[in-house]
Amino acid sequence: MKAQRLKKPKPAEDRPLDLEEIPVPEPSAGQVRIRIRACGVCRTDLHLVEGEIATPKLPITPGHQIVGVIDKLGDGVTAWKLGERVGVPWLGGTCGDCFYCRRNQENLCESATFTGQHVDGGFAEYAVVRSDFAHRLPEGFDDLYAAPLLCAGVIGYRALKLANVPQGGKVGLIGFGASAHITLQVARFQGAEVFVFSRSAEHQEHARRLGAAWAGSVESKPPTELDSIVIFAPAGWTVINALKVLRKGGTVSCAGIYMSPIPQLDYPLIYHERKLVSTANSTRADVRELLDIAARIPIQPDIELFPLAEANDALQRIKTGSLTGAAVLDIQGRGQESC
Numbered sequence: 001m002k003a004q005r006l007k008k009p010k011p012a013e014d015r016p017l018d019l020e021e022i023p024v025p026e027p028s029a030g031q032v033r034i035r036i037r038a039c040g041v042c043r044t045d046l047h048l049v050e051g052e053i054a055t056p057k058l059p060i061t062p063g064h065q066i067v068g069v070i071d072k073l074g075d076g077v078t079a080w081k082l083g084e085r086v087g088v089p090w091l092g093g094t095c096g097d098c099f100y101c102r103r104n105q106e107n108l109c110e111s112a113t114f115t116g117q118h119v120d121g122g123f124a125e126y127a128v129v130r131s132d133f134a135h136r137l138p139e140g141f142d143d144l145y146a147a148p149l150l151c152a153g154v155i156g157y158r159a160l161k162l163a164n165v166p167q168g169g170k171v172g173l174i175g176f177g178a179s180a181h182i183t184l185q186v187a188r189f190q191g192a193e194v195f196v197f198s199r200s201a202e203h204q205e206h207a208r209r210l211g212a213a214w215a216g217s218v219e220s221k222p223p224t225e226l227d228s229i230v231i232f233a234p235a236g237w238t239v240i241n242a243l244k245v246l247r248k249g250g251t252v253s254c255a256g257i258y259m260s261p262i263p264q265l266d267y268p269l270i271y272h273e274r275k276l277v278s279t280a281n282s283t284r285a286d287v288r289e290l291l292d293i294a295a296r297i298p299i300q301p302d303i304e305l306f307p308l309a310e311a312n313d314a315l316q317r318i319k320t321g322s323l324t325g326a327a328v329l330d331i332q333g334r335g336q337e338s339c
């Protein structure tokens with residue numbers, strides 16, 4: 001099968017992934033094999049190929065927003081049938097037994113395995129995954145549109161939950177790309193007013209089209225104080241800007257797995273019970289909840305398709321911020337028919 005392999009992390013512009021022919025993997029007990037139709041490309045993949053996030057396995061196939069159909073069952077798998085369509089997110093396995101797993105916080109599991117970091121992911125024609133970490137996808141979603149829900153959608157959803165937006169409240173989103181444009185639709189569905197901060201005029205316009213009450217640059221002041229803010233930009237300095245426009249008692253929630261250093265914080269910025277939290281991974285319940293909401297809205301992700309052979313180009317486009325939606329690898333080339 002064809003797979004995009006990372007042997008040694010390097011900058012995206014140096015094309016860190018190599019398209020190779022490798023054996024189709026066999027599922028072990030408890031695993032299923034998926035014939036992949038689409039895989040989303042996420043900023044985390046960029047951090048991984050560039051070495052900001054370490055991987056214990058090299059070479060590795062990145063990719064953790066996998067959509068495909070089950071084509072082989074490992075021993076002992078009874079919950080799935082051949083031909084069923086599934087999605088596979090970043091959380092690929094947990095121990096089920098540590099302090100966090102026992103407290104309903106499996107996203108913080110001490111020995112979690114992450115798809116495309118510890119085990120081979122979806123920038124390939126096939127992948128094997130733990131059968132209990134695969135998810136059924138809502139009927140209405142095309143494969144290519146379902147892919148970005150699995151990380152961009154789910155992480156934004158968890159970060160939004162942690163931001164504790166009051167009923168009918170005002171929420172800010174800082175940075176507007178693959179994740180934020182889905183989170184905006186979830187926040188509006190839940191009754192919030194959404195304020196978007198982005199350096200890109202094109203992204204601000206995109207946000208207004210999706211129903212943002214206001215959109216402006218990251219340095220600009222919104223017309224009102226905000227109850228909650230979710231930061232998607234990997235830039236630590238935006239935390240200071242966020243706290244300056246947050247009302248007393250409000251929450252700033254950082255959605256990213258990586259952020260540049262946060263500058264020195266003067267105590268008045270966080271005084272009056274303002275809270276600053278981070279988001280780490282997501283639970284299987286988060287995935288189920290987001291997929292359910294996605295089907296009810298229904299969420300319309302903006303996607304940009306790339307063939308598997310152009311995974312390096314997709315990563316470079318994420319790096320330069322020049323995508324207006326979510327990058328998706330069209331593994332079976334289906335999108336070519338309609339695009």
Ligand SMILES: [Zn+2]
Binds near residue numbers: 099101109110
């Ligand atoms: Zn655990």
Ligand SMILES: [Zn+2]
Binds near residue numbers: 043044
């Ligand atoms: Zn991701």
